[in-house]
Amino acid sequence: DADVTQxxxxxxxxxxxxxxxxxxxxxxxxxxxxxxxxxxxxLRLIYYSFDVKDINKGEISDGYSVSRQAQAKFSLSxxxxxPNQTALYFCATSGVQGGEAFxxxxxxxxxx
Amino acid sequence: AQSVTQPDIHITVSEGASLELRCNYSYGATPYLFWYVQxxxxxxxxxxxxxxxxxxxxxxxxxxxxxxxxxxxxxxxKPSVHWSDAAEYFCAVGSTxxxxxxxxxxxxxSLAVNP
Numbered sequence: 001d002a003d004v005t006q007x008x009x010x011x012x013x014x015x016x017x018x019x020x021x022x023x024x025x026x027x028x029x030x031x032x033x034x035x036x037x038x039x040x041x042x043l044r045l046i047y048y049s050f051d052v053k054d055i056n057k058g059e060i061s062d063g064y065s066v067s068r069q070a071q072a073k074f075s076l077s078x079x080x081x082x083p084n085q086t087a088l089y090f091c092a093t094s095g096v097q098g099g100e101a102f103x104x105x106x107x108x109x110x111x112x
Numbered sequence: 113a114q115s116v117t118q119p120d121i122h123i124t125v126s127e128g129a130s131l132e133l134r135c136n137y138s139y140g141a142t143p144y145l146f147w148y149v150q151x152x153x154x155x156x157x158x159x160x161x162x163x164x165x166x167x168x169x170x171x172x173x174x175x176x177x178x179x180x181x182x183x184x185x186x187x188x189x190k191p192s193v194h195w196s197d198a199a200e201y202f203c204a205v206g207s208t209x210x211x212x213x214x215x216x217x218x219x220x221x222s223l224a225v226n227p
Contacts, residue, residue, distance in 0.1 A: 004155075033214075040121075042202065042219035043156075058214075090155060094215075099206060100146065101215055103155040 003027045006091050006104035013081050013111055021076045021107050023091030032074040033101065034058075034066060037088040046089075049074055081111040114139050116205050118218035125193050126226045133188040133221050135203030144206035145186040146215070147177055151199045159201075162186065173197070198225045 004025045013019050023032065034046040045058030047066040055066060063085060067075045078085055088108050092101040115138045125131055137143065145162040160171025167179040177188045186203060203218040 040219065043217045045214060048214060092156075099144065100158055100161055101156075101204075103148075103157075105155045 002105065004091055004093055004102050004104040006089075006107050008107060009105065010108045011110070013109070015082055015111055017081050019078045019081055019109070021089055021091075021109070023074045023076070023104060025072050025074075025091075025093045025102075027093055027095070027102060028071075029093040029095045029102070030071065031094045032068065033092040033094075034064075034074070034076045035090045035092060036060065037090060037106075043090070046076065078109075078111075081109075083111045085109065086111045114143075114205060114207070114216045116203055116216050116218040118201075118203055118221050120221045121219070122222045122224070124224040124226060127195050128192050131188075131190045131193045131197070131223070133201050133203075133223070135186045135188065135218060137184050137186065137203075137205045137216075139184075139205055139207075142181065145177075145179060146204040146206065147171065147175070147186070147188045148202045148204065149173075149199050150202065150220075156202065159188070193223075193225055195225045195227060198223055 007022045030051050033048045035043045044060050046064050049055050049068045052068050065077045088106050090106050091104040094101045117136045119134050147159040148156040149159050150156045159175050160169045162169045162179045169177050175190050179186050200220045202220045204215045206215050
């Protein structure tokens with residue numbers, strides 16, 4: 001089984017719908033991240049969490065919210081999806097400051 | 113501010129040729145340095161990392177990278193490219209101190225391999 005699991009892997013949703021992307025990890029890491037990847041723009045950080053009670057906005061948090069339900073679970077929500085949120089979304093974890101990140105397989109989200 | 117630059121957006125090489133992907137960074141001290149690879153439809157996989165010590169780092173899949181402090185660079189190399197190396201490559205920098213505890217990413221270099 002993968003160390004970092006994202007569900008769903010693919011999702012098509014309509015404009016205005018609420019959608020949740022889920023991430024779970026078995027690495028025992030405290031730090032979890034949500035990134036968005038768009039062609040030519042690299043990885044952009046949406047939110048990050050260093051423990052269950054520590055949630056921080058990243059570069060592009062507008063239109064997104066997160067929930068850290070447990071050390072192992074970190075969910076990303078789009079309260080009212082819009083087409084320019086169509087992208088590839090990655091969850092990642094890391095164990096130490098500035099250290100290596102471990103990525104999930106990604107969720108390809110299309111908003112129509 | 114910390115930043116990472118990958119000057120080459122897209123590179124095409126022939127199979128069997130050597131490869132060098134460039135990465136330059138801006139950081140106030142010696143950072144942690146990483147190279148990741150993303151194959152089509154996949155997540156990012158760590159190729160190699162530099163934390164301290166020997167400035168020439170060996171990674172998986174025959175890749176290596178050299179940290180050059182004077183040039184603020186961490187270029188990725190491979191002596192002979194295989195068709196399966198076609199992918200997106202990302203350089204990243206991690207902080208070694210202070211409150212900035214996130215990885216800073218370059219925009220990536222897309223590698224195509226001609227048969």
